[in-house]
Amino acid sequence: MLEIRDLSVAYGKHQALEGATLRVNPGEIVVILGANGAGKSTLLKAVSGICEGKVRGSVTLDGHQLDSLPADRIVEEGIALVPEGRGIFGDLTVEENLKLGAYPERAKGDEQANLDRVFALFPKLIERRRQVARTMSGGEQQMVAIGRAMMSSPQILTLDEPSLGLSPLLCKELFQNLKQVRALGIGILMVEQNAKQSLAIADRGYLLENTRIVHEGEAKALMTDPAVQAAYLGGGGAAAPATHSPPPSSEKETLTKVTVRPPSRRRQSADVLVGMDLSDLVAKAGETAKSAPKVKAAPMAAAEARQDDIKAMLKEFEIAAARAGQSRPLPDYTPVARSASPAAPAASASTGSSDDAPVTIEVYRAPRVEVYRRRTNGDFERD
Numbered sequence: 417m418l419e420i421r422d423l424s425v426a427y428g429k430h431q432a433l434e435g436a437t438l439r440v441n442p443g444e445i446v447v448i449l450g451a452n453g454a455g456k457s458t459l460l461k462a463v464s465g466i467c468e469g470k471v472r473g474s475v476t477l478d479g480h481q482l483d484s485l486p487a488d489r490i491v492e493e494g495i496a497l498v499p500e501g502r503g504i505f506g507d508l509t510v511e512e513n514l515k516l517g518a519y520p521e522r523a524k525g526d527e528q529a530n531l532d533r534v535f536a537l538f539p540k541l542i543e544r545r546r547q548v549a550r551t552m553s554g555g556e557q558q559m560v561a562i563g564r565a566m567m568s569s570p571q572i573l574t575l576d577e578p579s580l581g582l583s584p585l586l587c588k589e590l591f592q593n594l595k596q597v598r599a600l601g602i603g604i605l606m607v608e609q610n611a612k613q614s615l616a617i618a619d620r621g622y623l624l625e626n627t628r629i630v631h632e633g634e635a636k637a638l639m640t641d642p643a644v645q646a647a648y649l650g651g652g653g654a655a656a657p658a659t660h661s662p663p664p665s666s667e668k669e670t671l672t673k674v675t676v677r678p679p680s681r682r683r684q685s686a687d688v689l690v691g692m693d694l695s696d697l698v699a700k701a702g703e704t705a706k707s708a709p710k711v712k713a714a715p716m717a718a719a720e721a722r723q724d725d726i727k728a729m730l731k732e733f734e735i736a737a738a739r740a741g742q743s744r745p746l747p748d749y750t751p752v753a754r755s756a757s758p759a760a761p762a763a764s765a766s767t768g769s770s771d772d773a774p775v776t777i778e779v780y781r782a783p784r785v786e787v788y789r790r791r792t793n794g795d796f797e798r799d
């Protein structure tokens with residue numbers, strides 16, 4: 417089990433994380449939700465030993481102290497980070513990227529088995545194994561990044577906003593993949609902006625607000641919690657800050673009431689702005705279209721009839737103009753049937769009495785200037 421106790425980070429005088437305490441069990445997905453700048457990435461970096469700030473507190477994995485170890489030793493202990501932005505090597509192939517993940521001693525003997533495991537998880541990567549990583553789509557690159565972390569035989573996988581920049585469909589696929597990773601017994605600690613989808617697959621979650629963990633709970637309970645809904649799930653109360661009692665654990669007893677503010681507008685997810693999950697929105701639009709009345713409204717039918725009549729008249733103008741010119745062979749002409757719509761424009765130029773009769777239009781022929789060239793022998797040749 418990964419245990420983080422009283423973890424604090426300061427960048428110079430700026431306190432970015434204060435007294436964070438959380439745990440991740442094997443085969444469990446834990447999500448950290450929080451506004452921009454709350455300290456989420458800082459927490460993951462501190463756990464992985466790559467934080468530039470001053471770190472205090474304790475991080476243990478199965479009782480082994482990690483907080484004073486360098487980053488490569490932490491990977492050896494079994495924690496792999498998929499950083500925000502993926503951090504893959506764009507100029508290397510998929511397979512080269514994956515194999516680089518197998519550098520820790522703990523994973524060396526299992527390279528082939530781990531590669532098979534990654535390919536089983538992401539079959540798409542098999543056919544793309546020779547493709548240069550930067551030419552792949554965002555979703556595929558995310559698979560490579562997760563696959564590379566999996567190559568180090570981790571006990572705990574930490575992911576910083578894995579769904580960032582992915583379409584709703586790819587997000588869904590990604591979260592399904594993470595469930596498969598969990599099924600392998602790997603614990604997952606993930607920072608996410610996509611609260612709805614991440615909570616849907618998570619076992620537990622923590623809310624990080626203004627450098628502090630202000631709430632924790634089962635993912636299902638968090639999803640239905642009004643304060644969480646208002647702040648992270650577009651529950652309609654986003655404009656009004658919601659309050660939450662801190663967790664009842666002894667470490668949190670010094671906290672009383674803490675405000676959970678909605679994620680800042682600086683980089684708010686589209687889901688939150690729209691007020692519902694985008695995939696739900698698309699589905700709803702589809703349903704609305706399906707349930708729309710199939711019959712054409714009468715004014716629409718009349719407008720379409722007028723359009724047809726105008727098209728027919730234009731065709732007739734064209735034919736009449738061509739007849740008048742007589743300079744080119746005439747195309748076959750079949751009069752276009754007119755609608756009997758009273759709203760159709762009157763055929764003012766028509767001399768026919770029936771609606772089906774072709775329209776005759778008087779066209780005055782412009783005087784034509786013909787140019788001749790005189791040959792050297794004195795003959796004239798038409799230009």
Ligand code: ATP
Pocket residue numbers: 427430432450451452453454455456457458459468469
């Ligand atoms: P986001 O969702 O926007 O990524 P976050 O919750 O992950 O936000 P962090 O990246 O952990 O937030 O940053 C927490 C605070 O620490 C922010 O105020 C940020 O400006 C600051 N910070 C982060 N990294 C550094 C750094 N290397 N030097 C100085 N300040 C930093």
